[in-house]
Amino acid sequence: MSRPQDLAGRTAIVTGAAQGIGAAVTGELLARGARVVAVDLAAEAGALGGPERVAVVRGDVTDPATVAAAFAAAGALGGGDPPSVLVQAAYAGAPAPLDGQQDEDWERVLQVVLSAARRFDTAFVRALDGRPGAIVHLASPHAFGAVPGFAAYAAAKAALLALTRAAAVEWGPRGVRCNAVAPGFVPVERNRHVWTDPELSAAMLRASPLGRFGSAAEVARAVGFLAGEDASFVNGTCLAVDGGMTAMLPEALLR
Numbered sequence: 450m451s452r453p454q455d456l457a458g459r460t461a462i463v464t465g466a467a468q469g470i471g472a473a474v475t476g477e478l479l480a481r482g483a484r485v486v487a488v489d490l491a492a493e494a495g496a497l498g499g500p501e502r503v504a505v506v507r508g509d510v511t512d513p514a515t516v517a518a519a520f521a522a523a524g525a526l527g528g529g530d531p532p533s534v535l536v537q538a539a540y541a542g543a544p545a546p547l548d549g550q551q552d553e554d555w556e557r558v559l560q561v562v563l564s565a566a567r568r569f570d571t572a573f574v575r576a577l578d579g580r581p582g583a584i585v586h587l588a589s590p591h592a593f594g595a596v597p598g599f600a601a602y603a604a605a606k607a608a609l610l611a612l613t614r615a616a617a618v619e620w621g622p623r624g625v626r627c628n629a630v631a632p633g634f635v636p637v638e639r640n641r642h643v644w645t646d647p648e649l650s651a652a653m654l655r656a657s658p659l660g661r662f663g664s665a666a667e668v669a670r671a672v673g674f675l676a677g678e679d680a681s682f683v684n685g686t687c688l689a690v691d692g693g694m695t696a697m698l699p700e701a702l703l704r
């Protein structure tokens with residue numbers, strides 16, 4: 450599929466880039482012409498492209514040293530120019546019953562999903578120093594509705610949407626747009642136990658009006674759109690890329 454080259458000559462930072470949706474986003478931004486700094490705990494991000502287009506920063510997004518390393522790598526990759534696209538896709542979930550969750554697990558989810566996002570966002574805006582840019586946060590349908598066992602994830606993703614709106618309003622006047630994408634269920638290695646289980650996957654598919662799961666590439670194309678020039682007047686919104694799942698009421702299952 451041909452892509453607009455609207456990110457040619459620009460540098461992007463992608464967190465959670467080694468696999469799943471973050472890896473697909475890295476591929477999408479490269480296809481649109483960008484250079485990409487791939488940030489992840491895991492090392493596989495290096496497999497995504499050659500050194501002239503991709504730099505790998507191995508580290509934990511909650512560590513300020515990782516943020517500094519990512520922006521230093523972006524500056525080096527971009528010939529001294531700051532990054533103008535930031536996509537945050539690192540995952541943390543720690544599923545547990547609400548009344549049985551360990552405090553440190555709850556805190557960890559909030560740190561990875563929310564606090565690290567704020568730290569990367571603010572470093573991004575400081576680096577831009579008045580130039581325009583685009584931020585995309587990976588949110589989730591859990592920001593809108595509850596599933597037992599996912600309270601920490603839901604609270605963090607709902608707060609991430611609040612951060613999305615705050616950044617959009619506070620930094621819009623500087624030409625920095627901030628949006629979110631909320632993917633429906635996308636089969637990745639981490640959730641293999643769901644999509645390989647016939648009963649679980651059948652239940653998930655009943656909740657999908659399109660009758661199928663989404664792919665990481667479909668989510669990445671929406672991220673590419675929000676990062677690029679076609680979304681030049683889109684700011685502060687959350688784009689559901691979920692096959693209609695969050696548009697559906699449970700009553701639909703009775704029809």
Ligand SMILES: NC(=O)c1ccc[n+]([C@@H]2O[C@H](COP(=O)([O-])OP(=O)(O)OC[C@H]3O[C@@H](n4cnc5c(N)ncnc54)[C@H](O)[C@@H]3O)[C@@H](O)[C@H]2O)c1
Pocket residue numbers: 464465466467468469470471488489490491508509510511537538539540541561587588589590631632633634635636637638639640
């Ligand atoms: N897959 C889905 O069904 C789905 C649905 C809705 C939302 N999302 C969101 O999309 C994003 C990507 O999800 P995914 O399913 O592709 O995840 P994934 O588990 O396939 O990949 C996540 C990546 O994040 C990295 N990571 C985790 N913690 C990190 C940390 N502290 N520092 C640096 N890197 C870290 C992991 O090493 C991994 O490479 C997440 O924000 C997730 O919440 C995914």
